[in-house]
Amino acid sequence: MYDSGKIIPGLIIFVLFVTFPVWYNHGDAGAVPKPEMPKNAKKCVLPVAQMRAEHMQLLLDWRDEVLRQGEWGFITIDGKPFQRSLQNACLKCHTSKKKFCDKCHIYAAVNPYCWDCHFARVKK
Amino acid sequence: MFEKALKGNNYYWIWLAFLGTFMAIGAFCYVRQYHYGLGLTGMSRDVSWGIYIAQFTYLVGVAAGGVMLVLPFYIHDYKVFGKITILGEFLAIAALLMCLTFIMVDLGQPLRVMNVILHPTPHSMLFWDMCVLNGYLFLNILCGWVILTAERKQVAPPKWIYPFVYLSIPFAISIHTVTAMLYCGLPGRHFWLSAIIAPRFLASAFAAGPALVVMAALVMKRVANFDPGKKAIDKVVTIIIYATLVNAFFVLLEFFVAFYSNIPGEKHALEYLYFGLVEHGHMYNNLVPFSWAFVVFCIVGVTLLSLPYTRHKNEFWLGAGCFSIFIALWFDKGVDFVLGGFVPSPLGAVVQYYPTLNEIMITIGVWSMGFFILTVLYKIALGVEREIEA
Amino acid sequence: MDKKRREFLKIAGISTLAGLGGTAVIDRLATGASPARARAAYEINSLSPAGQPKEKGPAKAAAKTSQRLGLVIDMRKFNANPGLAEKCIKTCDFLHNIPHFNNKKDEVKWVWLTGYENAFQEHSHYYRNETLEKNQVLLLCNQCDDPPCVRACPTKATFKAKNGIVAQDYHRCIGCRFCMAACPYGSRSFNWRDPRGGLDMKHINPEYPTRMRGVVEKCTMCVERVGIGKLPACVEATGDTKAMIFGDLNDANSEIRKFLKENYTIQRKPSLGTHPSVFYIV
Numbered sequence: 001m002y003d004s005g006k007i008i009p010g011l012i013i014f015v016l017f018v019t020f021p022v023w024y025n026h027g028d029a030g031a032v033p034k035p036e037m038p039k040n041a042k043k044c045v046l047p048v049a050q051m052r053a054e055h056m057q058l059l060l061d062w063r064d065e066v067l068r069q070g071e072w073g074f075i076t077i078d079g080k081p082f083q084r085s086l087q088n089a090c091l092k093c094h095t096s097k098k099k100f101c102d103k104c105h106i107y108a109a110v111n112p113y114c115w116d117c118h119f120a121r122v123k124k
Numbered sequence: 125m126f127e128k129a130l131k132g133n134n135y136y137w138i139w140l141a142f143l144g145t146f147m148a149i150g151a152f153c154y155v156r157q158y159h160y161g162l163g164l165t166g167m168s169r170d171v172s173w174g175i176y177i178a179q180f181t182y183l184v185g186v187a188a189g190g191v192m193l194v195l196p197f198y199i200h201d202y203k204v205f206g207k208i209t210i211l212g213e214f215l216a217i218a219a220l221l222m223c224l225t226f227i228m229v230d231l232g233q234p235l236r237v238m239n240v241i242l243h244p245t246p247h248s249m250l251f252w253d254m255c256v257l258n259g260y261l262f263l264n265i266l267c268g269w270v271i272l273t274a275e276r277k278q279v280a281p282p283k284w285i286y287p288f289v290y291l292s293i294p295f296a297i298s299i300h301t302v303t304a305m306l307y308c309g310l311p312g313r314h315f316w317l318s319a320i321i322a323p324r325f326l327a328s329a330f331a332a333g334p335a336l337v338v339m340a341a342l343v344m345k346r347v348a349n350f351d352p353g354k355k356a357i358d359k360v361v362t363i364i365i366y367a368t369l370v371n372a373f374f375v376l377l378e379f380f381v382a383f384y385s386n387i388p389g390e391k392h393a394l395e396y397l398y399f400g401l402v403e404h405g406h407m408y409n410n411l412v413p414f415s416w417a418f419v420v421f422c423i424v425g426v427t428l429l430s431l432p433y434t435r436h437k438n439e440f441w442l443g444a445g446c447f448s449i450f451i452a453l454w455f456d457k458g459v460d461f462v463l464g465g466f467v468p469s470p471l472g473a474v475v476q477y478y479p480t481l482n483e484i485m486i487t488i489g490v491w492s493m494g495f496f497i498l499t500v501l502y503k504i505a506l507g508v509e510r511e512i513e514a
Numbered sequence: 515m516d517k518k519r520r521e522f523l524k525i526a527g528i529s530t531l532a533g534l535g536g537t538a539v540i541d542r543l544a545t546g547a548s549p550a551r552a553r554a555a556y557e558i559n560s561l562s563p564a565g566q567p568k569e570k571g572p573a574k575a576a577a578k579t580s581q582r583l584g585l586v587i588d589m590r591k592f593n594a595n596p597g598l599a600e601k602c603i604k605t606c607d608f609l610h611n612i613p614h615f616n617n618k619k620d621e622v623k624w625v626w627l628t629g630y631e632n633a634f635q636e637h638s639h640y641y642r643n644e645t646l647e648k649n650q651v652l653l654l655c656n657q658c659d660d661p662p663c664v665r666a667c668p669t670k671a672t673f674k675a676k677n678g679i680v681a682q683d684y685h686r687c688i689g690c691r692f693c694m695a696a697c698p699y700g701s702r703s704f705n706w707r708d709p710r711g712g713l714d715m716k717h718i719n720p721e722y723p724t725r726m727r728g729v730v731e732k733c734t735m736c737v738e739r740v741g742i743g744k745l746p747a748c749v750e751a752t753g754d755t756k757a758m759i760f761g762d763l764n765d766a767n768s769e770i771r772k773f774l775k776e777n778y779t780i781q782r783k784p785s786l787g788t789h790p791s792v793f794y795i796v
Contacts, residue, residue, distance in 0.1 A: 310666070
């Protein structure tokens with residue numbers, strides 16, 4: 001190989017650089033977040049595993065069905081009627097964005113743009 | 125062929141560094157705007173488009189104008205234009221990239237721009253504008269590059285490129301027609317609601333684009349020993365004069381329709397642009413200097429280009445004439461046309477728009493980017509030319 | 515250009531085109547499939563108001579809708595009840611978390627008051643009677659039946675809902691402001707800066723989102739309230755003064771149609787062919 005004296009150290013530096021987060025944290029991904037579950041509700045729209053994996057898709061579907069297709073009908077969860085809405089359904093039970101939503105979002109380093117407009121009620 | 129752009133004398137590098145500085149300042153100002161929002165501009169609820177969209181409109185014209193150098197060569201086999209055809213094509217590339225950048229800096233949510241493709245909407249003229257602008261950009265990159273490569277190898281361009289070259293001609297017309305349709309199809313904006321907007325745009329485009337090419341050619345003649353040929357320049361200048369006159373004719377027609385019909389809505393914008401509009405005892409006339417500068421520079425430009433002495437004997441005056449036309453049409457389309465359309469507002473209010481410093485620096489930054497690209501592209505074209513001669 | 519490179523470019527070009535086309539097909543399939551998957555998991559009760567049309571399919575630019583919700587604004591009643599218009603505006607501002615900045619440049623407004631000569635430019639301004647001279651007119655989005663803003667929008671972020679309301683999808687808006695140039699009524703506002711800077715976040719309506727900077731907004735005739743069988747907020751605020759009458763213009767037996775039959779009403783800029791769904795008595 002030509003220029004191996006430059007290429008090999010270059011490759012090593014590159015690999016070290018892209019794996020920086022791993023070795024900086026000693027290979028430890030940190031404690032798995034434990035979002036606080038609502039106390040006064042047992043059931044969610046979908047089973048837990050499905051919610052965990054697909055809640056964003058569900059919200060996007062709700063958005064399109066309600067706003068764009070004009071299906072404003074309610075859904076029933078645990079016997080109570082709810083609008084299909086982030087602010088008026090999800091956040092009614094999961095009252096604290098900080099203790100629920102943010103827990104995993106921060107851990108996974110995602111910053112959903114939902115919160116640019118939607119907000120959890122500010123406690124007075 | 126890019127390596128041709130990497131070898132140049134000191135002037136070349138100083139020029140690029142000069143442009144690069146303004147690009148950097150523009151980028152910095154854009155980061156500020158991105159984080160705060162478009163509130164950093166002078167735009168408001170009543171004047172909701174400002175100099176960004178005005179520059180976009182003007183530069184679509186400059187891009188479309190390049191076709192005036194392509195069409196005679198390919199359709200009429202006018203061999204004299206052989207050396208400058210590539211300049212027209214490369215000008216179109218630089219101008220289109222400026223256009224697209226101006227659209228991007230004007231968007232409130234630039235990261236969502238792909239929504240235009242994700243949710244295609246054929247009843248929106250902006251959708252079609254996106255299609256034709258990107259199509260024309262693609263065609264010019266393709267044709268310019270393939271033909272220049274063939275030239276470098278001193279062989280005839282491949283046959284398959286010709287359909288694309290011919291296609292680029294109606295595309296040039298379409299980019300400015302569709303851009304005109306952004307404006308002239310909107311109900312309730314009298315100044316824009318006119319069927320001659322598209323032809324007027326094309327007329328000013330066929331003057332502004334070639335004028336820039338002539339200026340560039342004159343500069344390159346001095347600094348890089350590039351000679352497009354006296355006959356070619358002379359013919360381009362003739363095109364510029366006629367196109368400028370046709371544009372002036374269309375403007376006068378707008379005046380006739382508005383003032384002879386005496387319909388207030390038709391008159392308001394023209395009054396605001398050329399004489400100032402009085403509303404509740406207050407005079408609004410911040411665009412009047414630009415409008416009259418358009419008139420004056422048009423007359424000066426056409427005169428300089430028409431008089432035999434200034435046209436043939438003295439290259440300085442020839443360049444000055446082209447510059448006058450270029451800047452005159454900028455006053456007309458890069459300032460007046462878009463801003464004037466918003467006055468008065470749909471509710472009859474007169475709101476004046478003043479760009480902010482941040483906005484102006486972004487605008488200068490994008491222009492610098494355009495000239496940077498243009499310089500690099502012309503440098504490549506010249507490098508190939510030089511190689512063949514050697 | 516040598517032969518191999520040319521061949522490569524040919525193939526690359528063709529496969530790129532195929533790729534672009536292919537993703538569009540996949541997108542179409544994906545969007546078609548996902549709501550069905552999610553919807554299977556929960557059931558929607560029809561708590562929505564009776565008469566909500568059930569047909570499916572994307573709404574076209576200005577397709578005729580089976581419902582066409584509209585308003586009559588009776589300025590005589592507003593003039594007789596000073597402060598009523600302000601009450602409507604206040605209610606709307608609170609319910610929709612509309613920001614207030616202390617400068618005209620950043621202004622956002624859905625419902626507002628303006629002079630007669632500004633609202634009705636096509637009507638005579640000479641020797642106006644005292645009522646018109648003295649009083650202002652309540653303005654809001656006209657909810658046109660042929661809305662120019664919907665025609666202009668390049669992403670369908672603004673669209674005509676099934677009930678005829680011209681709605682706005684803030685999630686999709688790219689902030690090009692073409693709709694603002696297209697609207698002949700000046701009904702649209704842009705978020706020039708973060709709207710939360712103009713709101714007291716402790717005293718806002720928790721049931722409605724704010725907006726983000728860089729999107730266009732406007733009066734949506736309370737599409738979110740009408741959808742669940744409530745009246746638009748401004749109509750509700752007028753109480754039983756009958757200053758505003760809300761209903762379906764396509765229903766010949768509705769209160770609004772009866773009112774229109776019995777009274778002379780005018781519309782803003784009818785000559786533009788936008789067919790506003792808001793009627794005025796001035």
